[in-house]
Structure formats: structure tokens, C-alpha cells
Amino acid sequence: MRVRNLHLRHLPVPPDRAGALIDGLASPDDALWPADRWPAMRLDRPLAVGAAGGHGPVRYTVAAYTPGHGVRFRFRAPRGFDGFHEFTAGPADGGGAVLRHLLAIRAxxxxxxxxxxxxRPLHDALLEDCLDRAEHALTGTVRAPARWSPYVRLLRAAAVRGRRRRDEALGTGPVRP
Incomplete structure (x- = not known):
């Protein structure tokens, strides 16, 4: 099954300002990734070709990176995800910038x-939260904030319960939702 999943946000800023958000991914000053609500994006070194990491159970390697414009991550896990996901920033028709996230896989x-x-439901919610963070970082507001569906809330609650059980079995600390 071929999957192409695109999320984008038009922003009333120059494209280089949107591109700067991509450049900060997985850094201590990351203003794009919603690590306060989702598993943090972590890389084994600063954003550059060859850096490896992921978020939650998703693992990838940086396959391409053009500072100020975009980054492509090649999936390594989960099983059955052959392809990539990428963030890009560029000029929008009519002015401003468009920030895009594309996931393209052969499942x-x-x-x-x-x-x-x-x-997919978790990915879609996470990406809309990313775009909300981008809009807020660049404009100070979010015109139409994303809302999680009841199904996404159910999946997240189940994941938290599963992590709590695993952590209790391993004797590790509390889990944040």
C-alpha cells in the first residue's frame, strides 16, 4: 500500500523564518516539535545528514538536509514503513511562507x-500540533488550533497505560501522558 500524507500551513512570514524552525528540530531550542505533548524528537547529534534518532517507536536517519529549507528523514522503524518523512519551507503563492510535512511510504x-x-491518527494529530507551534512561534497566535479526536485521545491513553505497566515491571519512574 502506498501512502502519501501531506500537512501544510500558510504563514504570513518570509520563508527563511519558517525554514529556521526546521533548522531547530531536535535541538534544545526546538520551537517546531511539540515535545510538551508528544514524545520528543531526539537525534544522536545536531541536525545533519547521517544523524540518527526518532520519536516514540519511530526511528529514522537524516537522509538530506538543506539549512533554511528542509530536512528528509529515512525510516528505519517501525517494521513495514519503507520511505521517508520531511519538513520543507518555501514561498507561498500570494506571499508569505508555506511550511510542509510530507510522509511518503510503501506500507x-x-x-x-x-x-x-x-x-496515521496519531501522526496527523502530532503534525497539526507541530504546525500550531510553528504558527504561534512565528505570529504569536494560532488562528484555528488543532483539536484531538476522541480516537486520538483513546490511543494516547492506551499508550500511557502500556508505558506505565512496562515501567512498573522494570522499576523505573512515572510516565507523563
Missing amino acids: HGPALLTWPLVF
């Missing part, structure tokens, strides 16, 4: 079920 094996049932 196979377990991903034939996990993508539509689990990962």
Missing part, C-alpha cells in the same frame, strides 16, 4: 494494519 507487513489504525 507492508504489520504496517498494513498499524498505519491506518494507530500511526
Whole structure:
């Protein structure tokens, strides 16, 4: 199954300001990734080709990076996700900038079920939260904030319960939702 999933936000700022948000991904000053609500994006070194990391159960390597414009991550996990996801910033028709996130994969094996049932709803909610953060960072406001669906809230609650059980079994600390 081929999957192409696109999220974008038009922003009333020059494209280089939107591109600067991409440049800050996985850094201590990351103003794009919503680590306050989702598993943080972490990389084994600063954003550059070859940096490896991920967020939650998703693992990837930086396959391409053009400062001020975009970054492409090649998936390594979960199983069945063959492809990439990327953030790009560029000029919008009529002025301003457009910040885009594209996920393009060939889903196979377990991903034939996990993508539509689990990962897509969570991915869509996470990306809309990213774009809300971008809009707020660049304009000071969010015109139409994203809202999580009841299904996304259910999936997140189930994930938190699962992490709590795992942490209790391992004797590690509390889990944040």
C-alpha cells in the first residue's frame, strides 16, 4: 500500500523564518516539535545528514538536509514503513511562507494494519500540533488550533497505560501522558 500524507500551513512570514524552525528540530531550542505533548524528537547529534534518532517507536536517519529549507528523514522503524518523512519551507503563492510535512511510504507487513489504525491518527494529530507551534512561534497566535479526536485521545491513553505497566515491571519512574 502506498501512502502519501501531506500537512501544510500558510504563514504570513518570509520563508527563511519558517525554514529556521526546521533548522531547530531536535535541538534544545526546538520551537517546531511539540515535545510538551508528544514524545520528543531526539537525534544522536545536531541536525545533519547521517544523524540518527526518532520519536516514540519511530526511528529514522537524516537522509538530506538543506539549512533554511528542509530536512528528509529515512525510516528505519517501525517494521513495514519503507520511505521517508520531511519538513520543507518555501514561498507561498500570494506571499508569505508555506511550511510542509510530507510522509511518503510503501506500507507492508504489520504496517498494513498499524498505519491506518494507530500511526496515521496519531501522526496527523502530532503534525497539526507541530504546525500550531510553528504558527504561534512565528505570529504569536494560532488562528484555528488543532483539536484531538476522541480516537486520538483513546490511543494516547492506551499508550500511557502500556508505558506505565512496562515501567512498573522494570522499576523505573512515572510516565507523563
